[in-house]
Amino acid sequence: MGTLHFESSTNLKDLIGRRLVTNKISAIFELVKNSFDADAEEVLVEIDEDKDTLIIADNGNGMSLKDIANKWMVIGTDNKKGKNVSLKGRPLNGEKGIGRFSVDRLGSKLTLISSIGEHDKTVKVNFEWESFEDQDGKKIGEIPVYYNFLEKRHKKGVKLVISGLRDAWGPSEVERLEKKLRGLLSPFSNLDNFPFKIILHSEKNGYKKKLLEPYSLKEISSLWIEFEISKEDTSLIRYLLYRNGALIDEREYENPYTFGPLKLTLYSFDRGDKASFNNRFNESVRNFGSIRIYRDFFQIYPYGEPDNDWLSLDIRKAQGHFRFLGVRDVIGYIQIFREYNHGFIDATNRQGLVENEALQQLRQFIQRDVMPKLEEYFFLKKNKDSNNQHRIHREEITSAAKSLKVIAKEIKKYSPSNAEKVIELTKLIQKTNQEQDKIIRNQQDIVDVYKRMASKETLLHGIIHQVLIRMTNLQTAIYNQKFEVEEKDLPSDVINSLMQSFDFLIKTSKEISSFLLDARDHLLKKREKSKIDISTYLKKVFQDYESSLISDQIAYTINGPEKTFLNIDINDFKVIFENLLSNSRKSLRKVSDRQKKIEVNFQVNNRSINFLFKDNGIGIPKDEVPHIFTPFYTTHDDGFGMGLAIVDELVQTHNGEINVVIPKEKEFGATFQISFKV
Template sequence: MKELFFRTNSKVESLIGRELITNNTIAIFELVKNSYDAGSSKVEIKFVDFLKSNNNSVISTENSYIEIRDNGSGMTLQEIKDYWMELGTPHKEEKKEVRIRDNQIKTVVNRIVNGEKGIGRFGVDKIGSKLLLESTSFVEEKKTVVYFDWNRFNDRSKLLEQIPCEYDLVDKDPNDITGLKLKISNLRDNWITKDIDNLKRDLKKFLSPIEEENNEFKIFFEYIYTENGEVINEKERIVNDSYEYLKTNIFAEIDTNGLVNFEIVDKGIVTDRHEYLYSDGAKFGAAKIQLYYVDSADKSIFTKKMGLRTSDYGNIKIFKDNFRIMPYGEPHNDWLEIDKRHAQGIFRTIGTRDLIGHILLSNDPENGNNVLKEATDRVGFIEDVPEFSNLKSFVWEIIKHLESYIFSRIKERAKETTKILQEESASIKNEAQDLLTTFNNIISSTNLPKDQKDEIFKEIQSKSKEFSKKINNIENASKQIENQIKIFSQITSKEGILFDMLHAIKNKLSVIDAQIMGFELDINDAGLDIKTDTLRIAFSDIYKFVDESLNKVKSSKLIKEKNNIQDILDEAIGFHNIKFKKENITLNTKFSTETIFVKCSKEAIKNVFDNLFSNSIKALSKITNKIITIESIIRDNNLEIYFSDNGSGIPEDKIPFIFSLWSSNTGGSGIGLASARDIIEDHGGKLLVVDLKKENISTTFLIKIPIVG
């Protein structure tokens, strides 16, 4: 059989270069990643012969060029031929990590390679049409200089491998260091100051916000321009300042005698400072700890600055002489079992999603940290020793100090807010009444006809009622907050009782299970046709709920699998069918989700449906013609389920608080809807109250949840 082979047209160079890479910032970012992968400890980015920064005016000229230089391993001529000049080289796939040596501390560290596709270097063509590559390697006496003219590759009549790139071998200068220098000229785009600022911002995301981690890889930025005949060189180090925007942190240090000093800083102000002797001592040696609490606003800022969520960044990392001890603090490494404890005290503890930070240790004998021995596989410390347990206990001590401050602050701020709301609403009410009286007096004193005066009085009275209604809503909101603070305080002191109750319920469920089995045997012996499937499903759901609540490892992170949403909904409907018949409730369904799958915890989503059914049944209790309607559609890659009833409805002033704890309008706790919303949001969706503006519908809940293929 004859054979055919692919050929590569020169057009491919632009397809994977300036056409694939969307902007200059991404192109430079790719080149910086290559420097990191080459084992560099620093990379310098120089903008040369640009104009002085001037708002949004063009600052690049025809003589401007960009130079990127690193101090990595460099490439030999053969490596340039084999790797740089080969499209899509698998070199980085085969060599997943490089080893670099810092000449000052003589320590070898491993670094995982970032790039794998082998095309990032073609981003140079996006920046400029000409490139001078200069590579200095340890193993060769001369350095290699290669000249690239990317415009040559615009000749579509040639194959990629037919277009030459000239090179020279040049003697090394005594001051030359190993590494790679890229000089990019004939810039394709006009640069403005905003482009420079965007580049600096994105480069920050490449770095860690922890200074100890940044010592391994530094980025320097130089901007060189001429002003009044003088060459000005502005140089700065790019640092990730994401931590600087976090408002609340605790810094603590302990010496070898167990003496602890800590201070809590909130919005730049030291709010708490203490010194005491740690009762368990410092068997692990001296240490420094810095922890940051991140609320929803902090998380948003951190994600914007870092380019990843706090949950993907990790939690509490350990460093020893500036080097990370893996895997502590990785996103899925909860080495302190923070979430396990958070599951037992959700109202008075913080989880890994709310906490980031680091612990600093040292090899200095005076610090005494050498008692913490690394495991034989070089991954982490030996953990089943008193010293490591002592370290964990101390970190927990510091976490609790931070937690105590956070939750006290939440309660105090809530109290202050409600007080202000109450005072302001009362003041506005009085002022409104005074204003109304003044208006009435003014109108009464005019010579307007009586019918016109009456019409004006009527209009003013109507507006006054609307205004009073809004003020009443504010007062109701403040009362809601005040009540929740009181109940919050009660719950935080009674969570231990709740946990014990769950244990007791689980034990009782085992007894009930045995009773059901005996009941089924009696039915079978008597030859009766009585179905116990629904009873079994209900028992199974209760048992799973209690068991998952007690599961300290998985309780805060539901296990999500691919499930057919229709099956879950049908099972929930089947469970409530007997109740529907008993209450004379008509269930209308219109589904378009028979083959739709979502990634979810089946039990959790079913629990949401159960909550909605229970609420509808309560709302329909005083209605004659009882109807529940469920409709589903697919919109923008989301499943939308509309869950409606024609019950008593939700009072307008209660709608803003319907998903708050203790907001029930039917005498319940209100926990059901609050829990349902949390579950849906944990699945990347939304639970909303919507108005369909249809007859015979008083309340509609909308569930939006992403679908999977």
């Protein structure tokens, strides 16, 4: 029986090179990953436009001439197949044996210089990619590749010198490369056990051996969530939710998915966070990208890139702008593992993963578990600023009306009558939007007047003024009664008793007047910030109410690091926590089936001081939560609805924010988080 064998033409070079790796950034990614697989601790990416070269050099294991001939130059080599880790125990990335053709995508020539150590000769191999082109009838193995040994020995590692560059590498391109390389390394990377530095050098473009590190967003995002399905127990999903660096919610529940272990961190960005992000990175959240997938140490391209909405977040957001987050509102990282997540398979073109059950489950997990939990807290916070919502809503309607006008112009070419109807509808939308805007602005003006009237200083000053008038009237009435009693023919002991009572009332009323005058003078003073010991002043607030708390059978605890200081007006600090304490007492008075407790915990991180003020009272109905900071809105029969409005205003005055923490299932009471920036 005769035998046949496959052969490869020279066209194969293009099929698995430039035609497969079409993106220059992706081509560099592949070569950087190869350095990682070679156990390099450092890889240099150097661009020199003047010399028309791009160099990728590492200090990894290097290759001998035999390695180059039998591994690097064997297309589709299986030398990594079946291996999960490198010699140093690193998880391997490449296993298809075609990544080396990325160099053809980057330039027409390659000089490969490799050494496996000081005692071995350094080999230099020259590749002229054009020599493989237009070679009709020739096999790829018939094209000679020349090499020689260098007299000077090199340190262990591989150096790729790519010339005849196929792309321009100006300032904007190098800046983009920097951002992409920074995002290439997983934020979950264990760089302590597996040190791996990516260094970018392009002196002409202002990069002098710059070390590129993964982005850190915890100092920018004010609200983020972390999910984990651990390798040790994939039957459970656990999440931790943070606001301003403080843990405010956590839960563990049964895992219905089968894709295996993962880690996920998802950051949300409100308007202030987006401004901070832009200032820090000179880029918008939208242009940065959204939710990326990482396998072991590296990003799986193109998930989470600016134009890759693989989770259809914007389609989802279109169904409810004030219920759902879109790609311009979140940045996320998903960590999977080659060793454990066997369902995630590389696509043949090395761009993404194969569309299968595992990937579909991952989408469902993010859409059904992750996003709703983050959105629940994000929009709870946003609901405090209804005026801002209205403004955004107004802008969106205006934008939609403009789009309708553009559509009408296109329709007019084919159906003038229908185009006229669209134009009339657009005018109606714009008119209604303007009228609605006017009504809301008038309502907001009224609310602003009330808020100004109800601000702490104005409200209390007005109350003090009215009470002082009434105290003066009371003193006058007591004096008149005193004179009338003296003129009455009454027993002397009765007169003496009444006179003592009158004197006591006059003395007490004068003391009250004096106290109110001092209080008024204090309110008229300018706020004076001072450095206060948090623990000491919290204890003082509670000690002032000690007898009332004992009477109401309410226990309290204050926990936090000693000698922690906050720069704030002392009186404002007192008013903030007195109001919260007052609300808790009102709530706890309605409780009779459990021990009544108030807990105050405070902690410090590198961005803020966080207070969690918690009671186990009757709590706040979920539908009332968005309104509790609104002036004159109250959930108590005996309340005026000003306490939390004043607290909110005072906290904001000191560059802070107050938010409600959503209670866990079957948890009693209410919890408030107050954050002050450090």
